[in-house]
Amino acid sequence: MKIKGIKDVFFDLDHTLWDFDKNSALTFHKIFKMHNVTVDIDEFLSHYEPINLEYWKLYREDKIDKASLRYNRLNDTFNRISFQADSTLIHKLSTDYIAYLTSFNHLFQDTLGTLNYLKPKYRLHIITNGFQEVQESKLKNSNIYHFFKSVTDSEQVGVKKPNPIIFNHALQKVKANPESSIMIGDNMEADVLGALNFGMEAIYFNYLKTAAQSHIKQINKLEELKLFL
Incomplete structure (x- = not known):
């Protein structure tokens, strides 16, 4: 063999x-608390994770750029769970997500x-x-x-x-x-x-x-x- x-x-x-999923979940816990985003984190992640994979596939195939991936994966997830998030908040979350993601390293x-x-x-x-x-x-x-x-x-x-x-x-x-x-x-x-x-x-x-x-x-x-x- x-x-x-x-x-x-x-x-x-x-x-x-x-361990991307574990570190990503911890990052969302942190930035949602920072920005007072009151969503059920488990429900959010259950939608975000497959949406994120779909956007990564589009990015891999050069159908979207990096900025679109970062914004739309959040926007689509919030829409899916019927949480009202304006574009300013989504941009802040997108930026902070990248900033804090590497502070968790499982x-x-x-x-x-x-x-x-x-x-x-x-x-x-x-x-x-x-x-x-x-x-x-x-x-x-x-x-x-x-x-x-x-x-x-x-x-x-x-x-x-x-x-x-x-x-x-x-x-x-x-x-x-x-x-x-x-x-x-x-x-x-x-x-x-x-x-x-x-x-x-x-x-x-x-x-x-x-x-x-x-x-x-x-x-x-x-x-x-x-x-x-």
């Missing part, structure tokens, strides 16, 4: 190593143990579609930045996963070859199929245990990477 010949291991960050269970296990054996890297100004802070504030030889984000490259250009850029930067590289991430389209189509190995971090095609290598917990690497 071990994958032979791998030298470089590329990770996604959000929803893979960094990692997925087994992140540190898995990175400590892999680091002596492979070169480790990050490829992320996240915003450049916050991704480095997430890595540093959660004390995992030192594990990685390189960090490639979509804003510096100008395209997003699954575009092969971002994979090529990340590998060229560290002189890695596709056939000796593997991508690990939670998004089937962006991380797994993007990497496979580029000629890399890939493992689907299926922590939500959704249905996936049987030929796709997958794990439900990060520690299960030890089965492959």
Whole structure:
């Protein structure tokens, strides 16, 4: 079951190593209190999380820009729960959300143990579609930045996963070859199929245990990477 010949291991960050949903929920608790937004946080999040994923898909496909993503995911959620929020409040919340998001830095269970296990054996890297100004802070504030030889984000490259250009850029930067590289991430389209189509190995971090095609290598917990690497 071990994958032979791998030298470089590329990770996604959000929803893979960094527990985005947990940290995001804590951030909303904080900024709603700051701005006296009186909503049921659990109801808000139950709508926000799928809306956010839909907007990220549009952003990944270059159908919307960053500002639209940040504003509309909040506006749509407030509309869904019938909470009256004017554009001034939404802009303030959008700005403060980014400002405070990296003050919470919960990692997925087994992140540190898995990175400590892999680091002596492979070169480790990050490829992320996240915003450049916050991704480095997430890595540093959660004390995992030192594990990685390189960090490639979509804003510096100008395209997003699954575009092969971002994979090529990340590998060229560290002189890695596709056939000796593997991508690990939670998004089937962006991380797994993007990497496979580029000629890399890939493992689907299926922590939500959704249905996936049987030929796709997958794990439900990060520690299960030890089965492959």
